[in-house]
Amino acid sequence: MHEMGIVSSVLDAVHRVAEKNPGRRPSKVGLRIGEWAGVDLESLRFCFDALAPSEGFRDLDLEIDYRYRQNRCQRCGLEFRVKDYEIQCPSCLSDNTIPAGGEELDIAWVELQE
Amino acid sequence: MERLEIRQKVLNENDRVAAALRQRFAEQGTAVFNFISSPGSGKTMLLERTLERLPLGMNVAVLTGDIQTDNDARRLARAGYPVQQITTAGACHLDARMIERALANWPGEEFDLLLIENVGNLVCPTSYDLGEQAKIAVLSVTEGEDKPLKYPSAFFKSSAMILNKTDLLPWVPFDCKAARANARAIHPEIEIFETSCTSQQGLAEWCEWLVAKVDARCVAA
Numbered sequence: 382m383h384e385m386g387i388v389s390s391v392l393d394a395v396h397r398v399a400e401k402n403p404g405r406r407p408s409k410v411g412l413r414i415g416e417w418a419g420v421d422l423e424s425l426r427f428c429f430d431a432l433a434p435s436e437g438f439r440d441l442d443l444e445i446d447y448r449y450r451q452n453r454c455q456r457c458g459l460e461f462r463v464k465d466y467e468i469q470c471p472s473c474l475s476d477n478t479i480p481a482g483g484e485e486l487d488i489a490w491v492e493l494q495e
Numbered sequence: 496m497e498r499l500e501i502r503q504k505v506l507n508e509n510d511r512v513a514a515a516l517r518q519r520f521a522e523q524g525t526a527v528f529n530f531i532s533s534p535g536s537g538k539t540m541l542l543e544r545t546l547e548r549l550p551l552g553m554n555v556a557v558l559t560g561d562i563q564t565d566n567d568a569r570r571l572a573r574a575g576y577p578v579q580q581i582t583t584a585g586a587c588h589l590d591a592r593m594i595e596r597a598l599a600n601w602p603g604e605e606f607d608l609l610l611i612e613n614v615g616n617l618v619c620p621t622s623y624d625l626g627e628q629a630k631i632a633v634l635s636v637t638e639g640e641d642k643p644l645k646y647p648s649a650f651f652k653s654s655a656m657i658l659n660k661t662d663l664l665p666w667v668p669f670d671c672k673a674a675r676a677n678a679r680a681i682h683p684e685i686e687i688f689e690t691s692c693t694s695q696q697g698l699a700e701w702c703e704w705l706v707a708k709v710d711a712r713c714v715a716a
């Protein structure tokens with residue numbers, strides 16, 4: 382279970398944003414999380430709800446932009462979602478495709494209220 | 496209300512420490528491998544067998560992560576190389592700071608090879624860069640050949656997969672061919688070794704690959 386560590390890193394980052402913006406209050410934080418990031422969303426939300434208030438964030442919301450595994454075809458350039466580990470290009474049927482997303486574990490944005 | 500774009504990795508603090516470690520390992524010519532697996536796949540035993548086979552004179556150190564005990568460190572210390580236990584006090588993975596702190600206990604030491612046994616877990620350790628040259632995923636034949644599909648990021652991020660406990664193949668239904676195909680579906684370039692730490696089968700091949708990596712590293716430094 383490393384979701385607690387992830388949440389505490391997220392809250393640290395939100396604290397830094399708050400410090401740089403005195404007089405405004407962070408109301409929402411947006412994360413981008415890939416299918417292969419190795420993060421369990423349920424437990425991430427659970428940890429967030431448990432930890433945020435004790436870190437001084439009473440009404441901080443969490444929004445997660447979930448990214449599916451994507452591959453890019455080296456022949457035709459198509460980017461497609463990898464389902465059931467099928468890496469073949471659905472358009473030109475080439476097997477020469479490379480990972481192009483789905484491992485994200487990023488803080489995308491923070492919303493501030495006056 | 497205003498939305499501020501941040502675009503920063505959640506684990507950027509860990510990544511920063513890991514990048515500094517990687518730089519230091521490159522300068523010192525240390526090859527570093529981070530072993531990940533489910534609990535009990537045989538990481539410690541594989542490292543014990545590996546240490547026995549390394550060339551004399553190779554300057555090797557071992558770090559081993561454990562949630563609670565120092566059993567693995569005691570096993571590994573028998574080979575005579577410097578070993579440190581990193582007890583994570585509940586955390587399910589090693590992080591770059593723990594490696595940095597452990598190395599500070601060996602001041603002035605420079606190694607040719609640093610072997611890191613991560614905490615037994617196929618999920619969390621994959622998110623934490625330790626500054627290693629490569630991750631090595633260990634999968635034992637008692638775990639099922641679909642493991643690479645269930646834990647894709649572990650196999651995607653590992654340079655090699657070691658299929659361990661092959662001595663048990665006569666007694667467990669495990670399809671090595673399917674396991675290889677599953678790993679390659681996730682990571683087409685992954686190196687695959689089949690080993691048994693009890694019969695010693697396959698260990699020579701694995702160690703040859705490892706030593707070649709260390710030698711390549713030393714020339715570059």
Ligand SMILES: Nc1nc2c(ncn2[C@@H]2O[C@H](COP(=O)(O)OP(=O)(O)OP(=O)(O)O)[C@@H](O)[C@H]2O)c(=O)[nH]1
Nearest residue numbers: 533534535536537538539540615659660691692693
């Ligand atoms: N038959 C057989 N048993 C093995 C082999 N390798 C390891 N074992 C046994 O598997 C058990 C677990 O091995 P460990 O080396 O402790 O596994 P580990 O991955 O280090 O375990 P954790 O550190 O707890 O995650 C031990 O009882 C070993 O003796 C092997 O190749 N064949």
Ligand SMILES: [Mg+2]
Nearest residue numbers: 538539567612
């Ligand atoms: Mg062990």
Ligand SMILES: [Zn+2]
Nearest residue numbers: 454457470473
């Ligand atoms: Zn195509």
